[in-house]
Amino acid sequence: MNMSEKILLSANEAVAYAAYKAGCTVASAYPGTPSTEIFETLARFKDTINGEWAVNEKVAMEVAIGGSMAGARVLCAMKHVGLNVALDPLMTYTFVGAVGGMVIAIADDPGIHSSQNEQDSRTLARFARVPLFEPSNSQEAFDMVMEAYEVSERFQVPCIVRLTTRTSHTSTVVDLGDDFGPGNVEIKPYQKDISRNVSAPVFARPMRYKVQKRTAALREYAADETAANRIEEGVRSLGIITASIAYEYVKDVFGEFSILKLGMSNPFPTALVRRFAESVDKVLVVEELDPVMEEQTRAMGIEVVEYETELDMMELNPGRIMELRREILGDVELPALQRADYGLPSRPPVLCSGCSHRGLFYVLSKLKATVTGDIGCYTLGAFPPLNAMDSVICMGASIGNAFGMEKAGYKNRLCAVIGDSTFFHSGYTGIQNVLYNGGSVTTIVVDNRITGMTGHQDNPGSGRTLSGAVAPVTDIGAVVRAMGCKRVETVDAFDIERLEKILTAELDADEASVVIVTGPCRINAGLMQAGTYAVDAEKCKACGACFKLGCPAIIRGDPVADGRRFKASIDPVQCSGCGFCEQVCKFEAISRIS
């Protein structure tokens, strides 16, 4: 590839390219949509960047902080909810202050495309008193990461570069510059400095004053120095303050007006905002998610145009901004929308054909168990026809949630279901808590030896690292036994009969237990064409047992006499040969044909 050409990159890819060019040498992240591709791209630069999948975001942040303390440029990446996990170390490293440049890439998910909630990381950047850059496209993501390293070292502060699902997953044209290559930045020599690096109260109090002064200096930098913030002159009857992807929509819909584009929106550049407000007749703020900039503008005593159009939640799009223009200017017509309701059947995400999780949820559904769930592909066990999950809160929550229900007196066949990567992320502590406090929760670890939902990233159970190196494999059974768990069972995910027998015993036991259900992710193991099953229509009694598996390969066949029930049929293209259906058929109507 000729690097001087303009190439198409997603903002995720651009972040990794920029870290490489900026001379980053230490990088740590935990996968999470929409941030995952940052480190998948970074793995290409393993000659100069020592990158890793950490076991969770807090550890990733701590590793990045350690690298920064030792004088290296570092990158840390995670999705928005990951920052909740990692906030603790960040809140204090912002006091201590970076040595080597530290950039934290956070990908928010406006519109909740693939997350458990919607939250605006800009609020957390204010909370942590760290500079926040918010690129509108991949070129800006590249440029802002480069700038963030400079800002981080000059002001001794970790910087957040905030992406969103839309910027993370949109490819736009990027000019990497003629000199694209691995940045050669010297690692600053480590110096022991207790009063600087030990955040004990006696040292933290002076640090607090340092943070206050630093924030004021950064506010001036954001107002007067950075190229990321700029006024685009236009018609002055209206001035629009905007940032991130909202800027691109504003350019399409309000393109003729004056615009204050804030690429570095925290600390809020008050002097620049005031200059802009004084240059226009009226100020309008357009931003995605929380009214972070709007409230800070109002707090300056600047009058901001009020409107009814709901823009404070879910993902923006050009149509919503057009709606805003229609409300406040009344000079546009919205196109007559053709969003007719055709009553089309939906295509929801489902557990793949042959997924090793399917048998477990079939059994849990049959046992009418109460299941606290967790984050991963197996969350799909909550949907029809399996309906085998009662709750999902956050990474690792399943175990504590189940124990809390038990403490509240609820004991009906209660269990927690958690995946291998989520167990390594934050399952250990939940299990330790159950054991220590005498609970009887059954924790089921669905162990497919990969981080599946985010696209097959390695973890401590897979035996590989981000760079492809061989790693020791953590034995989950040995871990929980060492914690003091006496009832530990390991079951083959594809053996439904044994699964049912063991789960029946463990769910009813009044002692804590861990059941490890092992079976590879079928896509990751290359087993999507591992065989084909078929239904013998003569033997099929249309009992519907196999339909309860919710397998995409099992489809309706011919109706039986009453016209309401259907025989089963198997789509040979979809079938991956797992054999769950053969096991649940009481009439021996299903068998392997290849």
Add this chain to the structure above:
Amino acid sequence: MKTINITLAGVGGQGILLTSDILAKTANSAGLDVKKSEIHGMAQRGGSVISQVRFGDEVHSPIIQDGFSDLLVAFERMEALRWRHLLASAGRILINEMNLIPITVSGGQQSAVEDMQARLDSEYPQAIFLDAMSIAEDLGNQRCMNMVIAGALSNLTPFEEGLWKETMKMRIPAKLLNLNLKAFDCGRAVTANCR
């Protein structure tokens, strides 16, 4: 030039993301500004997939506003209806004549659309239909279906055939390139009268 908006829609596993990637890179090679946006979230096998490509002198929003897609390329018939609201009133539509039954229908939770062809005919009297799967099967590999569709799509874009093929050479592994170039040629030939 005026910005051109193209939506590619279908079902996970049909090769939509590769097709849109090749379209976007071809537009980039032609020296245009281009943005390609797609949402890939939860396990998407069998789920609806959509990718949008906008190109022109300067492109801002990566998302196409409802009613502004100049072209809708439906890799599956039902998906042609699902994204109807995106298409501009003077927009064109290319429909791959393939039916993929959603799991909600095969599992019996939702009803099938009985009069699909009638609905397509009434919504899209000017539609260009293409049986890309049959062509791919004739070429001996179902998996090149997406490049048959890309060939047909190429007739509806301002880019030279050679530019498309240059992008394909960069993007497709060498051992599969000839098959895919053939698929592209077939798709381009059977819809040549739409150019």
